Amino acid sequence: MARLLARLGLGRALAFGLAIALAMLRILDPAPLEELRLRTFDFFQLAEPREAAAHPAIIVDIDEESLRSLGQWPWPRTLVADLVDRLTALGAAAIGFDVIFAEADRYSPGSIIDLVQGLDAQSRERIRALPTNDAILAQAFRNSRVVLGESAVLGAGSQAGPAKRQIGIATLGADPKPFLIEYSGLLRNIPLLEEAATATGMLTINPERDGIVRRVPLAMRAQGLVLPSLSLAMLRAVSPAGQVIIRADPSGVQSIGIRELEMPTDRNGQIFVHFDHHDPARFVSAKDVLAGDVPPEKIAQKLVLIGTSATGLFDRQTTPVDASVPGVEVHAQILENALAGSYISYPDYAMAGELAAALAASLAIILLAPALGAALLAVLGILIATSLAGASWYFYTRQGLLFDFTYPLASALAVYLVLVFTNYLRAQTERAQVRSAFGQYLAPDLVEELVRAPEKLVLGGEEREMTFMFSDVRGFTAISESYKHDPSGLTSLMNRLLTPLTEAIISQKGTVDKYMGDAVMAFWNAPLVDAEHARNACFAALDMRERIASLNRRREVEAKANGAEFLPLRIGIGVNTGTCVVGNMGSDLRFNYTVLGDAVNLTSRIEGQTKNYGVTIMAGASTMRAAGEGFAALELDIIKVKGKSEPEIVYAIFGASDLAASEAFRTLRDHMRQMLACYRGQEWKRALNELDACRAFEKEFDLKFLLDLYASRICAFRQSPPPADWDGVYIAEEK
Template identity: 30%
Template sequence: MAGERLKTVRSRWRNHWRQMLGVAVLTTTLAAAWHQLDVRLGGFLEEAERSTYDTVVTRFTQRPEVSSQVVLVAIDQLSLKDIRANAQYALNFGNWPYSRNLWARVVEQLEAEGARAIVLDAVMDERGTDESMDLAFAQVLQATATPFFLGVSTHANAPRLPPADFSAPPPTEAPAADVLDAPRPSTAEETFPEEAGSETFMEEASEGVLPSVTPEQVARALAFPVRTDGRALPALDYETSSGERLPSHPVQPIPVLVDAVDGFGLVEPEADADGFMRRTRFVYSDGANAFATLPVRVAAGLLGASAIELSGRTLRLGSRAYAVDADGSAGIDFGGQLHDRFTSVPLISVLDAWVKRSQGQPTGLPPDVFRGKVVVIGGNAVGLNDVKATSFSSHEPGVVKQAAVLDTLLGSGRFITRAPLWASLALVFGVAFASAVLLMTTRWTPLEIAWPLGLYAGMSWVTGPILGLTNTYVLTALPALAGVLASVSAVAFNHLVANEEAAFIRQAFSRFMEPKLVEQMIAQRELPRLDGENVEITAFFSDIRGFSSFSERFKDDPRKLVRLLNTYLTRVSAALLKEGGCLDKYIGDAVVCLFGAPMRQADHALRGCRGALAAKAAVDRLREEFRAQGLPDMYTRIGVNTAVNFVGNFGSEQLFSYTAIGDGMNLAARLEGANKAYGSVIMIGPRTYELAREHIEVRELDRVRVAGKTEAVTVYELLALKGGLEARKRETVERYHAALALYRAARFEEAAAVLDARRVEDPEDGPTQALLERCQRYAKAPPPGFDGVANLDK
């Protein structure tokens, strides 16, 4: 069965591969056009691609290991609560947002813990209510050897900075530096409660004129040199409610920090249209200057990069190179949720550690938790409203983006990049072609339903392993959509072919089968394999005994002969069609009919037997009609055999028909002719008897050997349906079987005696007379090497 199915698939491929290829090419072209249009308009396909991207990323890029490069100091709900509940903390630092002397204490403690760098995922662009605290914070930053980096936001109303001149040396005379470097009497003191050690810590704050900076200094501090291959950098802009895009510019930090901070970086949200953070750009431009994002500015400072280089699909920072997309962006490799990927220490723990260290007590922090790490300070408290969505979670602190990008820049160096469009289109073509081939060769209805449904869900298991191994994302929704389109086209083609086949079957078989059977065959999709298949069928052969003599009577009136013959063929054919037979052909007066093909019939053997009995009965009635009209007698002999035969369309380009060939068909024809030697009317083969024996009455005639074959087969005379045999004929059959047993034992005289006695009671029984004559002949001259098998000559 599997072999036949494979032949069918191969045949359909051979006949329709051009159509399959055409479906794939057309589908790929439509998908590519849709993709290009959708990218510009941001429609359904773009949304679907984002959804599948999230599925693939979360399934194939999640990693269990914690970052070895980045540690978080979390401004969490616990820290906000404990600082507010601590009277001395509340007095010295106030409520959120805290005065900047708190950040000075945090910076001092992190430096003491051996931090590699400190990154504050926040902006400081408004002066504090006590500006001496701003000055004090700047003093700490200048005195600290640990690099400190700060965020910068953008706004449409921010003034545009002049172009930064990185070719000139940094200014050597800066009023801000003079003020910051000169110690001043303290204007504030921080006192901590008794349980903290009853110590008093004096803040070396500055008095006097606040520092000022020029726009050129600010530009030089915020901007960063970028070298490109001529590409345009993404613009700093925002979209209005009307859809218009207007330029924006960096908001300048407070002047006192301009020369105190080691580097500033943009903290743009960089969210997709649905609000999820998936991708990042590394540098932006406002038309006058280029501004690095905060993680890039930190990495550039730590890697000693004097400029950012963007060339082709490569980003360079110093000696390190990173693969990015052609537009200079890349997907963020989060690797999981924030709490799974990064060690997090509450802000209150760091602040308490500073107090304890100042009192000479153990800090209580995990050993070396910050040593050699880049510490990113960011909020994850609900009240800070810094909640963003990523592929892994719809509620993540915004600091996850800075931490993940920085971890990639300093660690693995592998962002998630898009595969070239040609690679995605190659997958689109492959999926479309596979869909067309699969559905157009199998033509299996459950698969036609399941395949398109499974494509969308299953495509991630094709692109996912690629992403997991190479950090390259191949478009996933587009191939799935193309596969669905190809599947719909293939199903439409299948229905078109099925309709054409049904029309052909209806036309080809309506003359040879009952119309209702033809329609049933089409409705049940039991269409025949017109290119041929091996099927077990039951073949019917009939012929008119002495047709030459019969036709001789009408040599002067051939038209009458034709009318009589047509009447005969019509009666026999009607009997066969009523039993579900398929008329194969007429060969002169001979009728050939098939049961079990083209429509599968589990009871084809029984149908063949019923058809043979019905044909005999129809001929018997016709004989009576002919006798009443004074016409010559017409006697029919029938052969029925069941076997596996090759059925299909046979013939030439000019003429072909549906028929069967094989040894089984040959034996059926031989059985029809053998009736003459046995005096029987209907002779059936052994397989027919085996399948229908519970429903028919038979006489075992003999064991015969067909010409060209060495194996003997048992043949039977079909007498009636079960229970329909007359008592007299049953007695004749029993006597025949008894004589046949004696005959096979070479007891010819005894067998002849049994048959001769029965001949008187049933003188018209042909098989009895035939076997009697053979026994009498063998009794006089026994054949040499007798084995009880008769040779059935051609």
């Protein structure tokens, strides 16, 4: 076992131990676990209750209307006798009472004669000689087939002594008495009525701890006797066999019934009632029976139960399918279960099946979890859950067998959570170890990536098309000198500068590669794929320009308030798109996730040219092609930067789609295109004319530096023209 646990690892060993512990818990079956199981069975019955096509048991209801018409309960026994006689005449197969006649009728003539004043002795004796109401009711019982109800009590003793008539009970197999629920006493009917009745049966219904009636004992023990329930006694009363059979084995009671109507029970002789919803069709009013308003076919050959639905008589029960039903209806539904053969049961082997399912599901998760990813493990969990629930539902609906799927499901879930928790702890421990081992040698960002994916701890990278950005503050040396006596102020300024630039980059899905003093290098489309990398880089550049403008406005206000000189921050931003190598670059001891390639170097050169053309944002032709429409961009020149042999068309970006669609920008762009065409075609006069047309927008787009630059070049070329085969490329001598 120790070797097995070592091979499993700590997490899986704990999960395996938990599965065994949960199996032991199921064997002990504490109250909360049993309640969860019973609630599951409630759900089954509520989702698909029994459908009663016919009602072989009819309830004569001492309802509110009957009480209003005939008086409050208890009624005179003569009235009850009349009710029994009428039901007998209507052809009732048997009549069962869900009421107990525990005392003599106080309305009998002999009981009330002493309350009458002025009667002579002879009249009193004649009245006393009349039959009592109880005797009249007893005679009605003898003329019919009546089963009287009795109730178990927890107090010692019995109200009426031992039974005068004990029905025959046959036991098959083991002695069932040790398993039957035992009560210390009985609440009985008066002997006169019990002797006249065909049989007696127990009315006792035991709701579970939550107050819901699910199981009803078909037989129980009291005063050393085995006593049948009311429903069982009624079935025996109409059965030719006339004998109750209790089948048991060493594990407990298996079934109780009569001959062909054996009903499966739990080990204590209780039947799981297969409930139908409350149905008014089961009920007839006692008032209507006494009035002769009930047709014979409603009663003929039916098992008749006399009980009450009146709220004031406090005989209401909660079932899995109804919040409140008359208690007598529970007995009626047991009779329907028996006569229709519609049973549900929780067999002895159910616990073994649930344990096997729980262990199988738990072991499947324990053994397969390391080989499955999170998604497949979730699929496995869903498969286990649906299989367990589906199997339980099948056995309930097709076989009438109750199996609890919540226990194996909860067991598997607990095992899964233990695995998740221990894996999390192990991962956190491994991350801490990696940080401790490599934190002194690797860059922090690479350490974090190594924590997430140690397989990336190799040199090299992959080729990918990306967009790059360099930004730099112009004239930063002069600004730095103004802080030569305030180093902390310079640090604060750097933070105020780099923070908004970084936020602009990150907000557009960019990755900040590094800070180089006042310069920032960033790239797009790595490590995460970004199909819109060129557009996002251009949007980030525009956002950076706006954020710097906002920062300058705040700094100007601060400078005026402090009486200090205000030196605005001006940045140049170069953007370019191309193929490069991206990955971990460096030495075997220290490396960073970065980019290398000619396109990266060109980006740096483009950024350096922003100051030479007097623009804030300059982009290469590849970027503008990849970015597509939606930007206010002007072609600036065809330049050959230092260190490059191939010329590059460069553009200045002034804004987004709203500016690009404006009349002013479209006019400017047309004149600028004409100017460049004339310039490259050496049509100097026409070029100057177009340049003059562009000056109408000089202030709006801050073009003075750029237009003056081209005016100076044109004047120089007019004095000293380039060769006839000149291609219009400008050779940039400065970086």
